[in-house]
Amino acid sequence: MQYWLMKSEPDEVSIDDVLAAPAHTVAWFGVRNYQARNFMRDAMRPGDGVLFYHSSCPQPGIAGLAEVVGTPYPDATQFDPHSKYHDPKATPEQPRWISIDVRATKKTRLLPLAELRAIPALEDMVLLQKGSRLSITPVTKGQWNTIVKLLDKDA
DNA sequence: GCCAACGTTGGC
DNA sequence: GCCAACGTTGGC
Numbered sequence: 001m002q003y004w005l006m007k008s009e010p011d012e013v014s015i016d017d018v019l020a021a022p023a024h025t026v027a028w029f030g031v032r033n034y035q036a037r038n039f040m041r042d043a044m045r046p047g048d049g050v051l052f053y054h055s056s057c058p059q060p061g062i063a064g065l066a067e068v069v070g071t072p073y074p075d076a077t078q079f080d081p082h083s084k085y086h087d088p089k090a091t092p093e094q095p096r097w098i099s100i101d102v103r104a105t106k107k108t109r110l111l112p113l114a115e116l117r118a119i120p121a122l123e124d125m126v127l128l129q130k131g132s133r134l135s136i137t138p139v140t141k142g143q144w145n146t147i148v149k150l151l152d153k154d155a
Numbered sequence: 156g157c158c159a160a161c162g163t164t165g166g167c
Numbered sequence: 168g169c170c171a172a173c174g175t176t177g178g179c
Contacts, residue, residue, distance in 0.1 A: 131160040133176045
């Protein structure tokens with residue numbers, strides 16, 4: 001069992017959107033970074049915990065909890081010429097990019113980035129490192145527990 | 156809109 | 168394989 005933080009722009013897919021989806025589950029599409037892709041392909045397993053993070057928005061921060069469901073499969077948007085995620089070098093025979101399904105388990109209060117930065121136990125979080133901008137980053141069990149405990153306390 | 160930081164591309 | 172130029176991310 002591992003833990004992850006996954007960034008989504010709420011204008012595109014928010015925690016509310018995922019909770020409104022059938023089975024509270026959506027395909028995580030649009031990852032176009034090899035390191036993040038490799039996490040999905042090689043490391044993520046069903047049941048892994050996910051911190052659902054809202055990025056590129058007025059209030060960036062953790063907005064909910066989720067879990068990985070199922071196994072990776074080709075990201076359909078890479079083949080769609082009308083999608084902004086279209087990749088002309090990808091073919092169904094040789095896909096480059098993958099999706100994995102993510103199920104939202106709960107919406108939490110918005111835990112802002114600035115608040116995360118102020119918590120000493122989280123100073124090593126990949127998200128918080130200088131220059132870090134990966135859309136999928138690993139989270140340690142300790143970091144996960146710290147955050148979940150904090151959010152439970154406020155619930 | 157700015158800009159720091161990182162990733163990708165492509166000529167050589 | 169190097170590296171300059173360009174593109175993207177994402178907070179502020």
